[in-house]
Amino acid sequence: MTPALLRYVILAVGLGLLPSPVEAFSQERDCPVPERFYAFDPSLTKTVKALVSGREIVIAVLGGSSTLGLAAGAPSLAWPARLAAALAKRFPSARIKVVNLAVARQAAKAAGERLSRDVLPLKPTLVIWETGTMEAVRGTDVDEFRETLQAGIDELHGSGAEVVLMNMQFSRETDAMIHFGPYLIAMRELANVNDVPLFRRHGIMRHWAESDLLDLRTKDPEKRRQLAAKLYDCIGNAMADFVTRGVAAGKAAASPGSDR
Amino acid sequence: MFRRRLKECVGASQHDRVVVPRQGKAAAELVAVERSDWKEVVSIVSSPSAMARDLRLDFFRGLALFCIFIDHLPTNIMAEFTLQSVMLSDAAEVFILISGYTAGMVYGRAMEREGFVIAGVRVYHRVWQLYVAHVFLFMMFLALVAYTAGALNNSLYAEEFGAANFLNEPGLAVVEALTLQFQPAFMNILPLYIVLLAILPFVLAGFRAWPRLIIFASLALWLAAQFDKRIALAAYPGPDGVWPFNPFAWQALFLLGVWLGWRGTKGGVPWLRDRWLFCVAAGLSLAGFLVRFSGTLHGFYDPIPVLFSGRVSWLFLSKTDLGLFRFANVLAVALLVARLIHPQARFLASRAAWPFVICGRNSLHIFCLGILLSLLGHLVLNEFFGGIPMQFAVSAAGIAIMIGVAALMEWFGAAQAASGSRALGAPTAGRGARG
DSSP states (O other), X not given: OHHHHHHHHHHHHHHTTSOOOOGGGSOOSSSOOOGGGGOOSSOOHHHHHHHHHTOEEEEEEEOOHHHHTGGGSSGGGSHHHHHHHHHHHHOTTSEEEEEEOOXXXXXXXXXXXXIIIXXXXXXXXXXXXXXXXXXHHHTBOHHHHHHHHHHHHHHHHHTTOEEEEEOOOOOHHXXXXXXXXXXXXXXXXXXXXXXXXXXXXXXXXXXXXHXXXXXXXXXXXXXXHHHHHHHHHHHHHHHHHHHHHHHHHHHHHHSTTSOO | OHHHHHHHHHHHHTTSOEEEEETTEEEEEEOSOTTOOHHHHHHHHHSHHHHSOOHHHHHHHHHHHHHHHHHHSTTOGGGGGSGGGTSSSOHHHHHHHHHHHHHHHHHHHHHHHHHHHHHHHHHHHHHHXXXXXXXXXXXXXXXXXXXXXXXXXXXXXXXXXTTSHHHHOHHHXXXXXXXXXXXXXXXXXXXXXXXXXXXXXXXXXXXHHOHHHHHHHHHHHHHHHHHOTTSSOBOBSOSSBBOSSOHHHHHHHHHHHHHHHHHHTTTOOGGGGOHHHHHHHHHHHHHHHHHHHHHHHHHHSTTSOXXXXXXXXXXXXXXXXXOHHHHHHHHHHHHHXXXXXXXXXXXXXXXXXXXXXXXXXXXXXXXXXXHHHHHHHHHHHHHHOOHHXXXXXXXXXXXXXXXXXXXHHHHHHHHHHHHHHHHHTSOOHHHHHHO
C-alpha cells in the first residue's frame, strides 16, 4: 500500500533507465496494470515450467463471490475462467485446467479446512487463494486470520503446490465502511514471510478507479453486469500476466548455471 | 482582603471549576476541593508540584491523536511518518498509557481526598461522557452508511458486503453498538477506554491495600491472554469477531499507567530512576526503532531488509493482544521520555509544541473529531484520489481542523474562566448554599 506508492515513484524514476521486461505479455487492453504490482521474487518456477513444457497443469482457485463471478452472471465470465482463456492463448501447447473452487461468503477458515478434502486431491501445481473480504467485513481477529492463512500455505507448500495470494476488491463505497487496512497488511506480511506472490487486487482496482479506467458505478443492472464481466476479464488477464511474469524470471532461473 | 478572596475562591470551587488568573492568563485551576478546608486547599495549590501541569502528558497525547488520525486514512503516505514507523507499538499504546497515567493521577488524588464513592462517581461520570461520545460517533458512522448504502446495493460488491450484517439488520446493529459489541471502522479505542475506566475505581481502591497484588494479577491476565485465544471479548457480527483491542490484554498497559500516575502523586517510584533500567529502556527503544524503521525503509527501497520479520514476530507483535514487544517497547520509550524530558521543559511551553499540547489537553473531543475526520478523509480520498499531494492535503487539513477546534475550546474555556472569576467579585447568594 503506502510504502509501495513511494516505491512506485522510485521505480518510475528507475524504470526510465531499465529495459522494460516482458512487454510482449503486458495488457494492451484498456485496463493496464503498472509494473509495481508485479514486483515479486522468487517466481513460480514449477508453474512456469509446467506451462512452458506443455505438461498438464492444474490451477486451483479458492475464493468468494468475486471469484465465483456472481456479479457477471455466469461462471464462464469469472476471472478464473478468463485466466484459463488468457493462459491457453499464450501457451497453446499446454493443457491448462483451472478449477474454480470458490464459495460465496466463505471465510478463510472454512476454505482452509477444505484444502485436504477439495484442493489437494486435484494435485494442483498452483493454488490461487483469494481471501480477506469476509474477515474484514466480519471483523475477524487479524492474528487468527494470519494463522489460518499460514497453516493453509504450509499445507499447500507441503504438498508441493505453489501458492499465490489475492487480496480484496477495492470500491469507493466500501472503503470508508469496512476497515481493510489490517487485513491487507497481514496478507502482505504473509506473502513476504512465505515468499508467496501476492496479487494485489485491492491496489490494482484502486489504480483503475483512480485513473478512471474502470469506473464501476452504475445504477443500470444490465450495464452493471457488463462492467462486472469487463472487470473480471481484466483481473483474469492481469493474473495471467502475473503468473507468467515468472516465465521470464523462470527461464532465467532455468538457464545453465543457475538451475533450481 | 486576600484571605477573604481566597475563601470565596475555594467556596466557589466546591461546585464549579475555578480558574485563578494571573496577568490575564489562567495560572491555576481549582478542581475537586469539596469538603476541604480552604487553608488546606491553599497549601495544596501553592505547592509547586501540585500547581505545575505535566505538559509532557498533554504534548504526547496530542501527538498520539494526530498519529491516530493520519494512520486511519487509507493508503496515506503520511502514515509512514507517524509513531508506528519508529517504534513497535503505535499511537494506540501511547494514548492508553498516558490516559492511564492521567487517570491514576487525577482520580488517585480524588480518592485520597474524597473517598471511594465520590471519586467513583467522578470516574463514572467520565465513563458516561465517553459512552455518549461513542454513541455520537456511531451515529456519524450510520449516517455514512446511509449515504453510501444505495450505491453499495447497486455495486458489484453487493453480494460480498451483504455479509456485513449491519446492512441487513440495522436495528440489531444499533443495539450491538450500544452494548459496545459492534465496533465498526475506527470505533474500537473508545470502547476499550470505557471498559478500562469502568474498572478504575476498584483498581485505585485495590492499590491502597495491595498494590503489588493488583499489578501482579494484571500482568498475569495479560500473559494468559497471550497464550489463550479464548480470553477475549466477542464482537458483533460474529462468528469469529473479537474486540480489536482485547481488554484482557490491554488492561495491563492501562493499569501500569494508573499505578505510575497514582505513585506519582506520592513522590514517584524510586527504582524507576535506576541507571540500569534507563540503559535497558534505551536498548529496547533502539531495538524497536531499528526493527520498525528497517520495515519503513524497506517499503521505500526494496533491497533494505526487514529486521525481525517472520512468524515468530507475529506472536510478539500482536496488536489485538498487545504482544510482548509492543508492550515492552511503549514502556521503554515512555521511560526514556520521562527521564529525558522535564515536565515543564521549555520546548513544551513553546509555540511549536502548543498545537500538540492543546489537542492533548482536550483529548476526548479531539479524539472524536479525529475519528470523524478520518471517516470523511476516506470519502474524500476515495472519491477524488489525487495521489500523494492529495494525501498530504487531507492529512494537513484534518490536523489543522483538530488544532483549530482545540484552540477554540481553549479560548472558550479561558473566556468562561475569566467571566467566572469576575463573578467571584460579587458572589451570589445561591452559590454558597450548595457547598
